[in-house]
Amino acid sequence: MLIFSVFKTLTDQEVTVELKNDLSIVGTLKSVDQFLNIKLDNIRVLDEDKHPHMIAVRNCFIRGSVVRYVQLPKAAVDTQLLEDATRRESSNAQKAAR
Amino acid sequence: MKLYRRNEQRRANWQELKPALEATRRGLPPPARSSRLSLFAMAVEPFDLIKVSLSERVFVKLRGDRELRGILHAYDGHMNMVLSEVEETIYVVDVDEQTGESVVRTVKRNCDMLFVRGDGVVLVAPPAR
Amino acid sequence: MDALSNLAFTTSGALIDLVDKKVLVHLRDGRKLIGVLRSYDQYANLVTTQTLERLYHPPTNSYAQTERGVFLIRGENVVLLGEVDLDLEDPPLQRMTLQPWNQIAALLDAERTDKAKAKKLGEKVLFERSGFGEEGGEGDAY
Numbered sequence: 117m118l119i120f121s122v123f124k125t126l127t128d129q130e131v132t133v134e135l136k137n138d139l140s141i142v143g144t145l146k147s148v149d150q151f152l153n154i155k156l157d158n159i160r161v162l163d164e165d166k167h168p169h170m171i172a173v174r175n176c177f178i179r180g181s182v183v184r185y186v187q188l189p190k191a192a193v194d195t196q197l198l199e200d201a202t203r204r205e206s207s208n209a210q211k212a213a214r
Numbered sequence: 215m216k217l218y219r220r221n222e223q224r225r226a227n228w229q230e231l232k233p234a235l236e237a238t239r240r241g242l243p244p245p246a247r248s249s250r251l252s253l254f255a256m257a258v259e260p261f262d263l264i265k266v267s268l269s270e271r272v273f274v275k276l277r278g279d280r281e282l283r284g285i286l287h288a289y290d291g292h293m294n295m296v297l298s299e300v301e302e303t304i305y306v307v308d309v310d311e312q313t314g315e316s317v318v319r320t321v322k323r324n325c326d327m328l329f330v331r332g333d334g335v336v337l338v339a340p341p342a343r
Numbered sequence: 344m345d346a347l348s349n350l351a352f353t354t355s356g357a358l359i360d361l362v363d364k365k366v367l368v369h370l371r372d373g374r375k376l377i378g379v380l381r382s383y384d385q386y387a388n389l390v391t392t393q394t395l396e397r398l399y400h401p402p403t404n405s406y407a408q409t410e411r412g413v414f415l416i417r418g419e420n421v422v423l424l425g426e427v428d429l430d431l432e433d434p435p436l437q438r439m440t441l442q443p444w445n446q447i448a449a450l451l452d453a454e455r456t457d458k459a460k461a462k463k464l465g466e467k468v469l470f471e472r473s474g475f476g477e478e479g480g481e482g483d484a485y
Contacts, residue, residue, distance in 0.1 A: 119294045119329070124352060135422060136278070136334070137373075147351040152294075152331070153387065155357040159425075168399050168406075168439070169375045172432040173367055173425030177357050179387055182371070182422045183331050184278070190298065190326035198288040198296060199268045206265055209291055279466075279475045305473055307465035316468045336476070 118205045122198065123148040123186075131156075132187040133178055139167065141176070152180035235266055240340070264289055264338055272297070275336040279305040282330065283341055293332030300325045358383045361426055366391070368416060369423040375399070376414065377427065387418035398447045405440045407447040 127145050133154060134140045140163075143156030155177050161170040235258065264272075267286050274282040274295070284297030304321040350356035361380050368376040368389065375398075378391030394411040462478075469475040 118288060118290050119296070120352075122288065122296065122329075127351070137371075137422060139423075141423075147357045149352055149354045149357060151354065153354055153357060166401055168401060168435050169367060169369070169397065170425070171435045172427050174428045174431070176423050176425035177361065177387075178423050179418065179421050180331075181333070181419065184276075184334055185325075185331070186329040187325050188296070188327040188329060193287070193296070193298075193327050195269070195285075195287045195298060202268060202288045202290075203265070205290065206261060210259065210261075275475075277476065277478070279469050279473070305469050305475065307468045309461070309464065316464065318468060318472060 117150075118201055120148065120150055120152065121201075122193075123152065123154070126188060126192055129189050129192050131189070132162075133183060134185040134187070135178070135182050136184045137182070141170075141178070143175075146175070149180075152183065154178045154180065154183070154186070232266070235262065261289075261291070264293075267338070267340060271341050273339045273341045274330065275339075276330070276334045277336060278334065280334075281305075282328075284328065290332070293335045293338070295330045295332065295335070295338075296327070297330060298327050300328045354385045354387065355383075358387070358424070361424065365427040365429065365432075367423075367425040367427050368421060369425070370416070371420050371422055376411065376416070378411075378414065380424070384418075387421050387424070389416045389418070389421065389424065390414070391416065398444070398451060399439075400442075400447050400450050403450070404438070405442045405447060406436065407442050407444040409444050 123145070127147065129145055130142065131145050132140055132142045133156065139161065141156060141159050141161055143159035145154065146157045147155040155175070157175045159174060159176055161167050164171060264286070270286060271283060272286045276282065281303045282297060282300055284300035286295060286297055288296040302323045302325065304323070306319045306321055308317045308319055309315070310317060364380060366378065366380045368378070368391065370376065374396060376391065376394050376396055378394035380389060381392050382390040391414045394414045395408050396411050397406055397408040399406045466475070466477040470477050
């Protein structure tokens with residue numbers, strides 16, 4: 117849920133999603149769900165010549181399970197907040213497991 | 215009840231163990247006071263090692279012949295992570311046309327802020343010193 | 344909080360806009376299907392109608408296509424689901440030549456075999472020298 121929340125705060129930011137099949141897609145993050153499926157608007161594929169089928173696609177839904185990385189805008193991420201939230205969530209998870 | 219008590223003990227030991235874990239993470243010998251406590255004998259959970267690495271530089275080995283070095287800011291139970299100041303190393307094998315010998319080449323990339331999906335993670339470690 | 348205000352943050356919210364639209368479905372094995380999205384669920388299982396499968400071969404600037412009809416696609420095989428912009432669909436295809444299916448399929452098949460061979464060799468080398476696992480090996484079957 118923590119990472120889901122992080123992505124929620126990043127909606128309308130420009131991100132680069134790198135897939136496990138090496139396809140990289142730049143676009144505006146429009147929505148994200150609990151599985152970290154991602155919806156991007158105004159997309160641009162790096163190396164479009166190799167992926168001609170993507171030229172006609174302007175917005176897309178990416179299944180979370182095929183994502184390798186998402187490059188995030190550094191300015192939009194509060195690292196201190198993230199670390200505090202992570203500590204909080206990990207202690208909660210450990211408490212729940214007991 | 216028995217389980218409950220064991221877990222109580224586990225929590226108490228965590229505080230005592232923290233210096234030892236921290237030392238292990240830095241690759242130092244454990245502090246004398248806790249040296250009688252072996253990390254292995256202790257019921258420290260795997261994620262505790264990642265927890266003490268928050269806001270520190272970590273090394274992450276991934277599936278697909280990749281490694282990352284970066285500062286850890288967040289993680290969850292799937293080992294999804296958020297890292298900053300990331301250097302990615304990709305290992306590529308080239309085959310020499312003439313000799314037929316294979317040569318390992320590395321490609322490096324940098325990224326300011328990166329989310330890494332946990333299902334690709336093989337291991338997380340404090341970086342080599 | 345009512346369910347609708349958080350709709351943007353559910354799978355359904357993301358997919359509902361695409362229903363009855365022409366979509367491109369990119370599968371994990373590299374297949375590209377173009378069809379009309381009729382239905383979906385929370386796993387991103389999809390139903391498409393009037394489905395076409397298209398093969399692209401950028402090095403020879405050619406493509407091929409064949410009609411497939413109605414598909415129910417299991418979600419785990421979906422990489423990406425894109426809305427096809429009808430105004431942008433034709434120009435790239437007009438710049439390519441349409442070839443018989445078998446011809447492009449054979450080209451792609453040969454390339455895939457070469458790539459798989461190189462990958463296998465590379466993984467073997469990296470397994471021995473750098474301790475990386477081999478993909479699709481025994482371990483991946485579990």
